Amino acid sequence: MENTIAKNTMPKVPGVQIVFGDIIYWLTVVACIIVCVAPLIGFISMDSNVVNPHYLMQDVFNGMKPDFEAQDLKADASPGATVLVVKDAGKFDNPEKVDREPQIRIMDDAGSGELATIIALNKSNDTLTLDKGLINSYKAGHTEVAEVTVWNSHGEQMLAADAKAGQDTLAMASLARVDDPSEGQPVAIMLQDDTNREIASIKSIDRGNKIIHLTAGLTNAYSAGAGANITQVTVVDEVKGGHFWKDNLTKGDGLTQLGVVLGCSVGLPAMLAAAAIYWWKEKVRIHALMAMWVAVLIIVSVLGLLATE
């Protein structure tokens, strides 16, 4: 260890350090400001978030899993069946261990499917027991079962006329808050009154006559004048991933994620700048290469080029 006492000169801090530090510092400040403001935007209109904060926070504190992948159906399932055989039942949330009823989406290759609720699971024979019988039939090897989170994300809409069990159309008072189904983005609605509750998928919407056409008939009957209502729900059947903010910058959670992503990436521009200064200005190639190595690791990590599974 050597100590040297300053006389009239302070040690000069290399410019590359100052540039490196300032890039990280100011980008971190910007990220912090974004994550302070963005949740307020999300709160002003809860329904306009990618995922509704009411349900999201409840689910997070109930032990929601963030990393679920769809499972293949291992045995054919007929209409009315209440048991599904899957590849690995242990991957699903066990209703006995979490404070909620795990919901699943069953979907075949043709894109038709339904939502169901798990009331029990058996890991030894990989079976899921559902709260009620299936509406459709599904073929093993051509059907995927995924745990989903269902969020009630739009405001309530009222029925304009009574709907009978088995009926596959709904007459609505308004369709202002119901989206049209589009390819790859199925729209689900929840019908509920004081005694019944079910989820149905929209096949098409006739906005002129305010009619919703469903993919399957209703299980229960609902009366227009007895407190029955319809709510569009958001079904999340896969993890949103880190870059969902790109298409959702006007939404509170999308903007918040931008702040998080920005903060978690500040090392990249700082390392690239340091590498450039070391390489071209200071001609210290070994440090330039090391800075590039760390930058490459960040890029690989950000882009997810190395799979985690």
Place this chain on the structure above:
Amino acid sequence: MEVTETGRLPEAVLSEKKRTDFTWRTLFKSPWLELMVMIGFVVIGYAGMTLVSIGSDTPEGGMSAMSIVALLFGFFLLSFLIAVIAVIAGIGGGLIYTPIMLAFTNVNSLIIRATGLIVAMFSGLISTGPFMRSGLGNLKLTLVACTGYGLGAFSGASLAFIAADMMGDSGEAVIRLMLGGLVLGVGIYLLTGGKKLEWPEVKKVDRFTRFFNIPLPYYEPSMGKVMDYKVKKAWGGMLVMFGVGLISGFFGMGAGWATVPALNLVMGVPIKVAAACSGVILGMGDCIGVWPYILAGAIIPLFVAPWLAGQVIGGLLGAHLLVNMKSGFIRYILIGISLFTAFSLFTRGLTDLDVIGDIPFAITGVVFLLIMAGVILSVSGKFPKLIRR
């Protein structure tokens, strides 16, 4: 304080003192200006969310808006406090955050560990600017350490997902037990003081280390001197930092408590330089380690936001206001937190594995009171010498 032959302080030292002296004008300069701006946005954000929440409807099965605001604001305050404590104690905030959340909440361990990395990295990121500008931080040393740490952090984070997949239902319990062991080890390490050398003696610098030309003289205000130093065994530092990164990435708890001694004991870096570089290394390494969690959706933006903001503001304020505070007091509190958290992690892990039944609240309360009594006795200097050392 070092003086010149004429009895006056060196001019350079005087100008440095003048630059860093606090006046009201200082508030309009960096870092106080941006600190006030960030605090202003926090006030606007939480006041606004509270106003919006008043009278708002709560959908069936959802959490009320007011509860969400209360939770978020509580998280922000806790994160702020953790950042201040972490800065004073020279450890990563993840060491406090991750075990506490795993021990006392039902939140999924991947979400907790992902957020833990955010908590661990942001107080380090915000302190990078001041440390690099002052010369206390050393970019060359940071790069050497990051080459190992970054790779380790990424591997650790990836392993966390593989482990979660392989271990199934019992995985959460096993993670709690492993983390309990680690936190207990850290508690014992803090209890025994840990072997740290303020100014390690480096007699011989090996050829490999000399190649990196790491030393960087810096002004040490507490001594009124410019200090220079040598470092050794860069290869050993890289290897050890890989291991440190692996633990950090896997458990999502940062590893400031391991980084500082690794740099200090293996490479012979002065303790203060090691502490300054530790935050920068954590920040850089976790920029790599956090991404597997982000891409898997384990970062919940609304859940993470208050933790991130608290770390940035707390880290910045703590670094500037409390830099002269004695760390001994904080060390005793950390020891208490570590021991009680380890107890909770062990009992909860064993309960989840059905090895033991539920622990009665009375037993948990007695353990908590015993540990707190030990902390209070230690702070007041009445505990056995082992604790005070």
